[in-house]
Amino acid sequence: MTDLEKRLNFIEFRQELLFRDDPVSRLFFEYKITEEQVDQIYDLFDDYRTRIENKMDVHHGSFEQAxxxxxxxQNGNYHFVEFLAKELFDSGRWQEVxxxxxxxxxxxxxxxxx
Structure with a gap:
């Protein structure tokens, strides 16, 4: 994929976030999160859900680092991570995490x- 194609995909994804107009999408838009990063973030939440279901020991520090x-x-911006987790909680997603x-x-x- 060329740089131009990557840029176009990023712009199209940001437009999609604007049309969704929900708190989580606005957060991703504000922090310039890419579609690939969103997929990885959701995979991380799924992983932590599984860890919790399996009674594994989890901590917010290791979650934030991941x-x-x-x-x-956003390295070191724990407010971003906490705010994202709270917005997902408020929208009924990954509440147990x-x-x-x-x-x-x-x-x-x-x-x-x-």
Missing amino acids: LYEIVPE FEKLYGDMLKYQQLFKK
């Missing part, structure tokens, strides 16, 4: 009171 490897431009990784944080505990 996401930085996908989106190196957000709850397991961030549910013990004081600012989110009210979301999980039973």
Whole structure:
């Protein structure tokens, strides 16, 4: 694929994000996330869902590091990772991942009171 084709694909994907007009798409648009990165991010969330289902030990620090490897431009920006996980939670997607990784944080505990 040529650079021009890559650029065109990126522009078309960004246009698609605008048409979706939901919080997660707006976040991907704002942070200039590519379609390939989105696929990798969703794979990461699926992987953590599986780890949680299998009762494996998971931590937000290792999750954040894995996401930085996908989106190196956001390396160290834990706000980006946390915000993305929260937006996906709010949209009903990978809720167990957000709850397991961030549910013990004081600012989110009210979301999980039973």
